[in-house]
Amino acid sequence: MQTGGECDTLRALMEIVLATRNKKKVEEIRRIAVGLPITILSLDDFPDCPEVVEDQNTFEGNATKKAREIARCSGKPSLSDDSGLAVDALGGKPGVFSARYAPDAADGNDPKNYEKLLRDLEGISGERRSARFVCCIALAFPEGEVRTFFGFAEGKIGHAPRGERGFGYDPVFVPEGFDRTFAEMAPQEKDVLSHRGKAIEKLSEYLHFFAKH
Ligand code: IMP
Numbered sequence: 001m002q003t004g005g006e007c008d009t010l011r012a013l014m015e016i017v018l019a020t021r022n023k024k025k026v027e028e029i030r031r032i033a034v035g036l037p038i039t040i041l042s043l044d045d046f047p048d049c050p051e052v053v054e055d056q057n058t059f060e061g062n063a064t065k066k067a068r069e070i071a072r073c074s075g076k077p078s079l080s081d082d083s084g085l086a087v088d089a090l091g092g093k094p095g096v097f098s099a100r101y102a103p104d105a106a107d108g109n110d111p112k113n114y115e116k117l118l119r120d121l122e123g124i125s126g127e128r129r130s131a132r133f134v135c136c137i138a139l140a141f142p143e144g145e146v147r148t149f150f151g152f153a154e155g156k157i158g159h160a161p162r163g164e165r166g167f168g169y170d171p172v173f174v175p176e177g178f179d180r181t182f183a184e185m186a187p188q189e190k191d192v193l194s195h196r197g198k199a200i201e202k203l204s205e206y207l208h209f210f211a212k213h
Contacts, residue, residue: 013036029081052066067139088131139203158171
């Protein structure tokens with residue numbers, strides 16, 4: 001059920017502020033969002049918006065918090081994504097701590113994170129290396145409503161890093177049905193399989209629905 005504020009804002013299509021300063025993610029979301037009835041603005045267009053602390057213990061909690069705060073301070077709908085890697089043999093870790101799994105990692109792109117993951121999985125073989133990337137996208141409206149969209153990419157953690165593309169854990173993540181890592185795939189190939197691609201696909205269906213009604 002859509003509320004009045006949500007409909008009005010969507011019909012006035014539509015500038016959306018991306019609530020992230022991660023340039024790789026902005027690049028990836030812009031690329032996937034080509035063709036959607038939206039214009040994507042970045043946080044650089046709103047220098048006064050604060051840095052939002054990701055201190056929630058779920059992807060949904062963090063995505064919702066970031067999108068809400070940026071929508072409030074920019075006065076425009078805001079889109080935020082929180083994502084990470086959940087490894088079954090580690091009880092779902094690194095999860096919401098993916099960007100800072102290794103204590104000395106500089107950021108979420110630091111190879112130290114996947115190097116720690118490979119060490120933690122030493123001695124664990126085959127099926128027991130199953131994992132999934134999870135992405136929750138939150139779309140928040142200045143009036144306060146929030147919608148969330150989830151995407152998952154199932155796969156396995158390899159035994160050594162392979163490939164130069166992508167970011168974060170891509171060199172050690174082998175998606176289901178493939179024997180190459182995300183870092184060995186062309187960007188468009190990753191987009192179709194990725195958690196973020198799938199969550200954006202759901203967002204896209206939602207936005208197209210509103211563009212037509
Ligand atoms: P956040 O969503 O910015 O909090 O960061 C999540 C972290 O999860 C990133 O910094 C990466 O380390 C990891 N991550 C999320 N999505 C991907 C992906 O598509 N490939 C590789 N690593 C990812």
